[in-house]
Amino acid sequence: MTATIGVGLIGTGYMGKCHALAWNGVKAVFGDGPRPRLVHLAENHADFARRRADEFGFERATGDWRALIADPEVEVVSVTTPNAFHAEMAIAALQAGKHVWCEKPMAVTLGDAQAMYAAARASGRTAILGYNYIQNPLIRQIGEILDAGTIGTVNHVRLEMDEDFMADPEALFYWKSEASSGYGALDDFGVHPLSLLLQLFGPVSRVFANLSKPYAARPTQDGNRRTVETFDIASVLFEIGEGISGVMALNRSAWGRKGRIALQIFGSKGTIAYDQERMNELQLYLADGDPGTQGFRTILAGPQHAPYDRFIPAPGHGLGFNDLKLIECHELLRAIAGEPARVIDFAAGLNIERAVHAMARSHQDQAWVSL
Known part of the structure; x- marks a missing residue:
């Protein structure tokens, strides 16, 4: 197992903050596994993204979530945006070779959920939902x-x-x-x-x-x-x-x-x-x-x-x-x-x-x- 894993976070509302707290604390609590490296954070405005990145401990910030997914140093993506955006973001991340941690519900339509499952299966990457x-x-x-x-x-x-x-x-x-x-x-x-x-x-x-x-x-x-x-x-x-x-x-x-x-x-x-x-x-x-x-x-x-x-x-x-x-x-x-x-x-x-x-x-x- 690698010593670190590069993390990207899309969305910084209530659940985005929950994910950030988890990524910051998981190594200290459990001790095993790679140490998360908080690489990139995306919000809908670049200035807001930079402020949140400083608060949450992320190295880079962007107002374009696609730029986060394209970042080669991001290995796993947390998707914590409103429900309607889950499918597009999760599928894009999987197609880019990233692991995905997506908040519930999976998608708004059954067709989108099926497409997300198909993308996960085709990618061979780990994709889970936020049912904590x-x-x-x-x-x-x-x-x-x-x-x-x-x-x-x-x-x-x-x-x-x-x-x-x-x-x-x-x-x-x-x-x-x-x-x-x-x-x-x-x-x-x-x-x-x-x-x-x-x-x-x-x-x-x-x-x-x-x-x-x-x-x-x-x-x-x-x-x-x-x-x-x-x-x-x-x-x-x-x-x-x-x-x-x-x-x-x-x-x-x-x-x-x-x-x-x-x-x-x-x-x-x-x-x-x-x-x-x-x-x-x-x-x-x-x-x-x-x-x-x-x-x-x-x-x-x-x-x-x-x-x-x-x-x-x-x-x-x-x-x-x-x-x-x-x-x-x-x-x-x-x-x-x-x-x-x-x-x-x-x-x-x-x-x-x-x-x-x-x-x-x-x-x-x-x-x-x-x-």
């Missing part, structure tokens, strides 16, 4: 509990994802309400619960969905109102394999919910319950022993739940969202090195996109859709 919730040590622990058969045969999975960043009916119209961004809650953040399902159980096999708009229009900067083109609420029935039923409820306009991904897994011998807003604990119920003393017990994240131990030596102190992104960065570097890695690559990501588009088709046809 699967990196949580306690999600890994849930997988181990399931694999051990501790809660018996799973018969039902229930998922809820709620946030309130679009709950105010008078919040200004912005790009997430445009059809060019996708369907709305379904692919804006519903892909995160789908990534957990894929990691823990495999792809969904059938779906039935209903999408809705709590607010028909939103105010604009010029004092007018613009029709909302996406759906902020989605309700989905699904099946996994041949025997597991499921429910997924998504809402971007849920007052009081900040980053909720509530996961309940029901089995023949017990139940697992988890909520992303309390991401350092999970609840486990086992239906054995004295009924008078049965109840959910809380499991707190600690150094026994790898790779928590790489960050903190004591239990109960807790990891955060950016730590999950840093773990994901380490898994990406393992994948690039040809080592086993816990990632959602473009092949797995295409499964998620197929599920999303099947749900949208189900809403349109008001019928079950098989994948």
Whole structure:
């Protein structure tokens, strides 16, 4: 393995900064693998790009993302731009021989997602998507509990994802309400619960969905109102394999919910319950022993739940969202090195996109859709 790896970053918003923090910290936390060399940063204006490059620690800056991709010293590209730009940028990077770390969702259209997968396959490069919730040590622990058969045969999975960043009916119209961004809650953040399902159980096999708009229009900067083109609420029935039923409820306009991904897994011998807003604990119920003393017990994240131990030596102190992104960065570097890695690559990501588009088709046809 080389001593360093040249990194390019396109986009410096919320997720761009998360990627920059991960690239800056991964060597210090994990110790192994190449040391990231922050080579080139791209934004939509050269001056802004230079300012961000100085803040994030990148050597060069540009207002043209194509110049970053053409840079021979860039070996891996982080794509953290709005959804509509993912396909063009990721495909260009792969065709230039770069590895790609692209934020979710994979693309706005299924055709673009398929083209991204084809480009990754043709390039022979590593291409993964930013599904960092699967990196949580306690999600890994849930997988181990399931694999051990501790809660018996799973018969039902229930998922809820709620946030309130679009709950105010008078919040200004912005790009997430445009059809060019996708369907709305379904692919804006519903892909995160789908990534957990894929990691823990495999792809969904059938779906039935209903999408809705709590607010028909939103105010604009010029004092007018613009029709909302996406759906902020989605309700989905699904099946996994041949025997597991499921429910997924998504809402971007849920007052009081900040980053909720509530996961309940029901089995023949017990139940697992988890909520992303309390991401350092999970609840486990086992239906054995004295009924008078049965109840959910809380499991707190600690150094026994790898790779928590790489960050903190004591239990109960807790990891955060950016730590999950840093773990994901380490898994990406393992994948690039040809080592086993816990990632959602473009092949797995295409499964998620197929599920999303099947749900949208189900809403349109008001019928079950098989994948």
